[in-house]
Amino acid sequence: MMVLLGVLALSGCAGQAPGSLAQMLGSGGCAKPDADQQLALNLADEMLNEGRPHASLAHLQELPDSLAQVRLRKAKVSRLLGRSEAEPLYHSLLGGCLAAEGEHGLGQLASARGDDVQALQNLQRAVRLAPTDEKVRNDLGVVLMSLGRHEQARFEFLTALELKDDNQLPAVNLVTLSLLQDNWQQAADLVARLRLKPQQFAEAQARAKQLQAIARAPVS
Template sequence: MKALLLATLLLALTGCAADGRIDWQALNGKPGECPKPTPEQELSLNLADDMANEGRLHASLANLEGLPGNLLQVRLRKARVLRQLGRSDAEPLYRGLLGTCLAAEGEHGLGQLAAARGNNGLAMSHLQRAARLSPTDDKIRNDLGVVYLNQLRLDDARFEFLTAMELKQEDPLAASNLVTLLLYQDNWKQAAELVSRAHLTPDQVNAAQARAEKLRSGVKVVATLDAPAK
C-alpha cells in the first residue's frame, strides 16, 4: 500500500523546484547599523558569493581573505564557507557576530554547527534566539523546524516549516522537510497534496521519505541549508 502511495506522490509532481542555492547576499542585518563595504569590496564580496554558490568554496575563501577581516559581512561569509568545509574555525567567527547587527546570523550559524554535531538542545537554544532576532528569516525558521523534528516535537516543527514556506514560497526546502514530517506520521494524503503544490522533484520526495525512515529508526535528520563539503 505504501509503495502505491509513494508512486502517487511521484506522479503528483508538476513543475520544477528552485535549485536550492544558498542566498549568500541575504544577510538580514539591521538597516543602517552595519558598516557598508566600499564599491570595490562589494564587488569582491559578490565574486566570493558567486564562487560559493558554484561550489568553489576554497576559491571563495581565498577571495574573502583579501578583504578586511573586521568587516562583518566578510566574517559572516568566511564562517559560512568554513562551516561547509567542515572547519572548526567557523565557530569563533560566528561567535564574533553576536552582539552586532548580524547577531541573528551568528546565532543561526552556531545552531547549524550544533545540529550537525547532533546536539539538538544547544542547536534549539541558538536557533530560537536567532528567530527572535530575525523572525522573518525563512532559513532560520526552517532550521529550527528541523531541530524540533529531530526532537519529535512535531507540532512545533510543523509550525516552523509552514512559517518558512509562507515567508519564501519559491524555496522548496521547508516544503520537503514538511513532507518528511507528514511521511513520518504516515499522512500520505497530505504529503501528496504538498508535493503537488510545492512542485517537489522525485529526488526531493525520495530524500524526504529516506529522512522519515531514519527518524523512525531513531536517526536524527540534518536537513538544514547545506552540508559540509567532502
C-alpha cells in the first residue's frame, strides 16, 4: 500500500508542534528527572517547537537514555528527521511507564512506510493503554479510514474531537471522510458546525481525492 503519512492528517506530522508532551510524561510512574535534566528536556522541547529538530536532538544526546522521557523525545525527533534510531527507541518504551507512547510512535512509523495493518495493531494497543489521548484516537481513525473501515474511523475522529474540541486534525479528517463517502452535505454541515477555514476544507478535499485515487489504482 502506498505511503499515506503525507496525505492524511496524522497527529504527529513533521512541522506540527509536539503539543502536550509534558502532560504525557508526568504520569505513569516514570522516574523523575532532576532539575538540570528537566531544564535540558524543556530546552529540547522549545527547540523542536521552534523548528530546530537537529538542535533538539543534540541537547537530548547529552542526557542519559536510562530516562524514559529522554528516549521518547529522542524517538520523536528521530522519526521527524527520518532516522533509523526511532524504531528501537520506541520499542524500548514498551512495557514501561510510557508504553502507550511507544505503541503510538511505532504505529506512526508503520503508517509512514505504508504498512497500515501493522499500524492498526500498534495504534489499537496504544488506545487500550491511553484511551483518552486524542492524538492516538485521531491517528487510529486515519489508519482505519485508509483501510476503508469508515464507520470505525468516524467513531475515532468523533472521540478525538470530543476529548479536545480545539484540535483541528480530527475535524479536518471528519470532513475528509464525508467527502470520501461522497456526502457533500454532511461535509458542508461539519465545516459550518466546526468552524473550519476555507483552507482546511481545501485540505480535506485534496486528501479525499488522493485516497480515492489510491483506492482506484490497479494493484501491481
